[in-house]
Amino acid sequence: MNGHERQRYALVGTGNRGTTMWGRDLLAGWRQEVDLVAICDTNPLRAERARAMIKSNAPIYTSIEETLAAARPELVIVCTRDSNHDDVIVAALEAGADVITEKPMTTSMDKIRRIRDAERRTGRRIDVSFNYRYAPTAAKLKSLLMAGEIGTLTSVDFHWYLNNQHGADYFRRWHAYVKNSGSLFVHKATHHFDLLNWYIGADPVDVAAFGELRQYGRNGPFRGPRCRDCSHAEECDYFFDMSADEFLDQLYEDPSEIDGYVRDGCVYREDIDIFDTMSATIRYQNAVTASYSLNAFMPIEGHAIAFNGTRGRIELRQFEKQPWPTPDHDEILLVRSFDGGVERIKVPHAGGGHFGGDDLMRSMIFRDGADPLGQRADSRAGAMSVMTGLAALQSATTGRMVKLSELGEIDHP
Structure with a gap:
């Protein structure tokens, strides 16, 4: 960035990492460099909860295609499930946006090649968040x-x-x-x-x-579908009371009624x-x-x-x-x-x-810091x-x- 115009960005994926690192915290420290113009998540309630936590009024979309067409971001930050990073990255590149993706960049060789081919074809840039x-x-x-x-x-x-x-x-x-x-x-x-x-x-x-x-997994002495309401809560070393964490509870519990994804699944699930x-x-x-x-x-x-x-x-x-x-x-x-x-x-x-890497990485990316160590x-x-x-x-x-x-x-x- 040149320090004069804010970079328009879309946040895709509003789990913990997207909401904090690339939403709330990015705007708190680098608001002069970036402008959040769209929030995208397949779960609209989670996106609404995340938008409130980020303290943004950016519009919410439920597909990357809709996000790119309506908001026309210059940068897309990818914080979705690892296995669909490639779909979001390639769509963003082909729409003319640069990309920052959370690690891992993707999960298979076919997806690696798909991403690299799209980057070469479009001439856009991908940064991987190796903080x-x-x-x-x-x-x-x-x-x-x-x-x-x-x-x-x-x-x-x-x-x-x-x-x-x-x-x-x-x-x-x-x-x-x-x-x-x-x-x-x-x-x-x-x-x-x-x-x-x-x-x-x-x-x-x-x-x-x-x-x-x-x-x-199968090594557990007992199991249930999730921690909430589990009959083994008193005896389980790994019992996790998500209701005690207001941030996680707001971001995941009610939204789970839409997509079925629970944040406190049993660590002893046999599959x-x-x-x-x-x-x-x-x-x-x-x-x-x-x-x-x-x-x-x-x-x-x-x-x-x-x-x-x-x-x-x-x-x-x-x-x-x-x-x-x-x-x-x-x-x-x-x-x-x-x-x-x-x-x-x-x-x-x-x-x-x-260990301090998050802030330093954001500053190098958004404030054009020198990079003598190739970070x-x-x-x-x-x-x-x-x-x-x-x-x-x-x-x-x-x-x-x-x-x-x-x-x-x-x-x-």
Whole structure:
């Protein structure tokens, strides 16, 4: 944006993320840069509730086609279910709008190619909302790697922990089915695979992965259709009283009478088909290897990452939620080989979600911030992270290593 004219945008999808990150919060901090001209959701009551929370008077539409024809936005922000991102993205591009899409960009190779072909054909731009790249600590890690502080990077250890609240949420909602989310290898790990791809600065080549459903789904001792009015509420570790959260209750409970979608589905539903315990080994074009894991029912939330190089090692343990106090900063350990000692680099915590990445990403996109670290993610970055997740899912389900080249080509000649 040039700072003189506000960009007209349509918000498509009014769940939690759309209503807050790209609705209420975007207008609160970037109102001089953007103008919300349309809200679109297939559930009109949810859209009305979201509009009130956003404090907007934008008109409501129930289809992307109607939205584009009536509002003629310059930008469309996509916050719908993962499996239909492609329909919204392609329609927006073909109507002449740029797109910001929530991660993952999509859920299959056919949909990746459809999106990339539409972007090339229309000449419009897609940004993928990889907000973790923008967090100050992530930016510092990237700058250390780019500066060669540990010599040539050889391998990465990366382990992510979702706690029993956040992790369980994926099993309550539509994400619990591969057809909707592509599995957590795609929906959640797309964040993490993108970080690896960005840190390493190369494309992944091979993936060998394992996945199991160990806690949720059929593993439960009992089950019901949803938490509300469940007879097991007193004994269930995962009971979720949505009525105690006014925001979620307003956004989802009454609207569920229109489309049948409930926000507090039972985490023990027997038809859940995504993994909750995952690991993968990834080999890159530049011979770097990465060891990755994701666990979705931990007593803690956060991640641990380490970069190993020919002349040293970088370590980070980033805390998010845990039953003990933590400082108001992250500490990166830069350990140099050959008696080079250790340097402790403190990075203050930034405000806003995703370790400060949400606000910094919105500022770069809407205020034309400089991008020396290559943080702004395009459709190719979105495609590569999804492909890594698809390869991991295929490997975990077939028991063999999968080459990304087996999945098909995404780059145009």
